[in-house]
Amino acid sequence: MRRTAPVVLLALALAGCGGQAASTSSASGEPVRVSAGDTSCDVSRTSLPAGSTLFRIENTGSQVTEVYLYGEGDKIVAEKENIGPGISYDLTAQISAGSYDVVCKPGMTGDGIRTPITVAAGRPAP
């Protein structure tokens, strides 16, 4: 049985990570929709309250794309790479008050297409 022990350990480690994070996904309200096309990057809402926020990303273009949420100084707050055409992903991010950019990078190169968003403070703690 010793050959399966490391496998079990890793399984527990993975499960542990998942369980721990489960509580953070109680994002409030409607998800923010991001339509990532070949030449566009449409964000359904650009003024958001602080807190756990669900971004529902859909690749509406023909190229593989990646979507970043940049904070001040282009610090990566959240990111999803390798979104194939026609595929949707949910990305949950903890955001606090400040200015952010949602950036789509069709073809996964270049500076990408930016949409600035503003996050307001003051959402009551759940």
Add this chain to the structure above:
Amino acid sequence: MLANGLIGLREGLEASLIVSILVAYLVRTGRRDALPRVWIGVGAAVALSLTAGAALTFTAASLSFQQQELLGGTLSIVAVAFVTWMVFWMRRTARSLKGQLEGKVELALGAGGAALAVVAFLSVAREGLETALFLWAAAQSAGSGSAPLTGAALGLTISVVLAYLLYRRAVKINLASFFKVTGALLIVVAAGVLSYGIHDLQEAGVLPGLSSLAFDVSGTIPPSSWYGTLLRGTVNFTPATTWLQSLAWVAYVLPVVALYFRPLAPAPARQTASV
């Protein structure tokens, strides 16, 4: 469909390569009986990845971006350690085989037996979760037609076929070349995995220097092109590579290559011949 196929190909390629070399090695050393351990490792990794991926896709559970990168980065670096171990384990065998008749090798697995399952497991689990998330997302997107899922599955299948062809070739070449070629291949693959792991940890914010790029050739080698995909899928070449990644790559490859290809000392009579 093509774009999703390329993602599938890239995700599957590296794990398939490592597993096929492992299998070829066991077949070459007359240890077909140890193959089930490899398949146990592969099977456990696939099952675990699909389960965890489904939980993250279909339930409220979620991993934050940082947690995912941390997991991917850590698993990658652990995988590098195990693949490196495997490379030198194979080298020791090469030494004990020296002078013996090819095809009459009966290798004693020793401690290596248990670790085989772990190498196979880690090679697949490393990118397994990401691949599973990709597959489940493609399955979920079935509303927009079955093209994404078909493409993804096709890409993964092609990666397995390519690895099988490599295996077919590897069991035919002579044993001395076998150890040289597979050793070199594994070292370059492992260095790429290390660089990938470093990048994940940089993205998670654990390691610094994410924006200090050593080079950026994404104009010449677009990551979404077929050749960009093959380079990424096999040796984990990223067109935009940070300094830390490059340094780690060089710091790994130079000593490991030097150690692996140092002249084989004649096998010291009995003591170490059967490891």
